[in-house]
Amino acid sequence: xxxxxxxxxxxxxxxxxxxxxxxxxxxxxxxxxxxxxxxxxxxxxxxxxxxxxxxxxxxxxxxxxxxxxxxxxxxxxxxxxxxxxxxxxxxxxxxxxxxxxxxxxxxxxxxxxxxxxxxxxxxxxxxxxxxxxxxxxxxxxxxxxxxxxxxxxxxxxxxxxxxxxxxxxxxxxxxxxxxxxxxxxxxxxxxxxxxxxxxxxxxxxxxxxxxxxxxxxxxxxxxxxxxxxxxxxxxxxxxxxxxxxxxxxxxxxxxxxxxxxxxxxxxxxxxxxxxxxxxxxxxxxxxxxxxxxxxxxxxxxxxxxxxxxxxxxxxxxxxxxxxxxxxxxxxxxxxxxxxxxxxxxxxxxxxxxxxxxxxxxxxxxxxxxxxxxxxxxxxxxxxxxxxxxxxxxxxxxxxxxxxxxxxxxxxxxxxxxxxxxxxxxxxxxxxxxxxxxxxxxxxxxxxxxxxxxxxxxxxxxxxxxxxxxxxxxxxxxxxxxxxxxxxxxxxxxxxxxxxxxxxxxxxxxxxxxxxxxxxxxxxxxxxxxxxxxxxxxxxxxxxxxxxxxxxxxxxxxxxxxxxxxxxxxxxxxxxxx
Ligand code: ME8
Numbered sequence: 056x057x058x059x060x061x062x063x064x065x066x067x068x069x070x071x072x073x074x075x076x077x078x079x080x081x082x083x084x085x086x087x088x089x090x091x092x093x094x095x096x097x098x099x100x101x102x103x104x105x106x107x108x109x110x111x112x113x114x115x116x117x118x119x120x121x122x123x124x125x126x127x128x129x130x131x132x133x134x135x136x137x138x139x140x141x142x143x144x145x146x147x148x149x150x151x152x153x154x155x156x157x158x159x160x161x162x163x164x165x166x167x168x169x170x171x172x173x174x175x176x177x178x179x180x181x182x183x184x185x186x187x188x189x190x191x192x193x194x195x196x197x198x199x200x201x202x203x204x205x206x207x208x209x210x211x212x213x214x215x216x217x218x219x220x221x222x223x224x225x226x227x228x229x230x231x232x233x234x235x236x237x238x239x240x241x242x243x244x245x246x247x248x249x250x251x252x253x254x255x256x257x258x259x260x261x262x263x264x265x266x267x268x269x270x271x272x273x274x275x276x277x278x279x280x281x282x283x284x285x286x287x288x289x290x291x292x293x294x295x296x297x298x299x300x301x302x303x304x305x306x307x308x309x310x311x312x313x314x315x316x317x318x319x320x321x322x323x324x325x326x327x328x329x330x331x332x333x334x335x336x337x338x339x340x341x342x343x344x345x346x347x348x349x350x351x352x353x354x355x356x357x358x359x360x361x362x363x364x365x366x367x368x369x370x371x372x373x374x375x376x377x378x379x380x381x382x383x384x385x386x387x388x389x390x391x392x393x394x395x396x397x398x399x400x401x402x403x404x405x406x407x408x409x410x411x412x413x414x415x416x417x418x419x420x421x422x423x424x425x426x427x428x429x430x431x432x433x434x435x436x437x438x439x440x441x442x443x444x445x446x447x448x449x450x451x452x453x454x455x456x457x458x459x460x461x462x463x464x465x466x467x468x469x470x471x472x473x474x475x476x477x478x479x480x481x482x483x484x485x486x487x488x489x490x491x492x493x494x495x496x497x498x499x500x501x502x503x504x505x506x507x508x509x510x511x512x513x514x515x516x517x518x519x520x521x522x523x524x525x526x527x528x529x530x531x532x533x534x535x536x537x538x539x540x541x542x543x544x545x546x547x548x549x550x551x552x553x554x555x556x557x558x559x560x561x562x563x564x565x566x567x568x569x570x571x572x573x574x575x576x577x578x579x580x581x582x583x584x585x586x587x588x589x590x591x592x593x594x595x596x597x598x599x600x601x602x603x604x605x606x607x608x609x610x611x612x613x614x615x616x617x618x619x620x621x622x623x624x625x626x627x628x629x630x631x632x
Pocket of ligand 1: 092093094095096097103104105107108133322323325346347348349350351378379380381387
């Protein structure tokens, strides 16, 4: 391969790539959305954190589909690099066999938890190798990669180069003094070798410009600020290859078989491979959104945008960052023996139960602690008692013997407030009416827990509504009472229809059972079908008078505590916050 001299940084080209990324939302007139998770290392089995990222991305993907977007959702596995090579060696397997086995475990986990990815990528696939080789060649021909030498600290666990200020002293389990990464705690080694360097330093001001002009590019805000802070410091060029003699398990540098492409450059390009790079990525690449954990922010918010700018490609629309799950207040780790097995726990709590808990309790800004007890209490309170109880009440034959979506009576619940409804009922109607707008805002900003908090508060209000009017005490021989009873049930079913529709991205199976029971057809479950309580607001209600759907049993069965005791029912218990 020919060496290229230092090109003067082609500012105009990069600036136009920047502009392109800024105006991408205007360019893409169609309603398209592309969301990705990190691709996961196959050196160990999937754990709860991996499932969490996948479930967040799945929720955003399903949310966009609900809104009528065409959406693509990619996940997969990161299979090259030294740490995979070492893990395969330790398992006594050839690397590809080893990768295939672990990759299948990730795929099985995601499929079993209703993670509805449209693309599953493995970096050992031929289509990916082509994309990486092409990407490398573009950077090379622009003079952005040069042959140099790297000397410094390297963490194989993180597959990351570190500055001296990022390294500290620690003792390994045998009491020996070692150097570790201050951020991850993983061991680092001193490395000195000839390899290829990427001109990362030339991109500092462009990256700052991108972040300042796009305050929503990295969310939440605290991570945006963290990236800005990093960019205040020195940004040295980045080593983007390893000597083949040290790392065989990876894609060789085009034209130089003595070098292997750095695993992070290789891995990041997966997002382009999925959408058909280098030939037909444009349509989807304009609407790319990444979901990542906070541990890989630097790679996604500094290296990746710099590579993309260098290659003349638009930048991702949003990098959604989430924090970590801890167990017993500590990072999950094999050595501490506190790794939560997502297979085991989603069997214990059901797939939707697990999804609901992760999205209801997971907060993007701060780490959250996972405990068995918390999961149990939350699911029993909010899914079994509150939501399940509400459905049960207004569909039970005792209260709804005709098994229909009964009629709404505007004399019982008039707009002039002179009927049987009380002030709190009007307040509930207004709150539920605005719920979709509230939920939309929170789903869009990946604050799913806030969306669920709002839905849960409405479910509680609706339970309060039923409780307040005790419809089971009304006299079925009195026509006024019957009209009021029907109105109470109609309104409650309307509320449940809204909750079921809005919950689809989070708990697809439960929502399906709920909407099926209400008699809502599959083509009536989208964003545009959310018209709430038409009969009160002066439009039609196509559900009025319809028979209810089939009864598929309990919406969510109460979970037993570890001691086997059933928890008390909702009457004696306040729902968890
Ligand atoms: O970093 N809580 O892969 P990885 C929440 N292959 N999420 C967690 C978590 C926790 N405790 N632990 C891990 C890699 N995650 C690279 C990515 S992308 C081009 C290459 C999630 O297997 C979170 O999303 O180490 C984190 O960023 C990711 O798993 C790291 O997965």
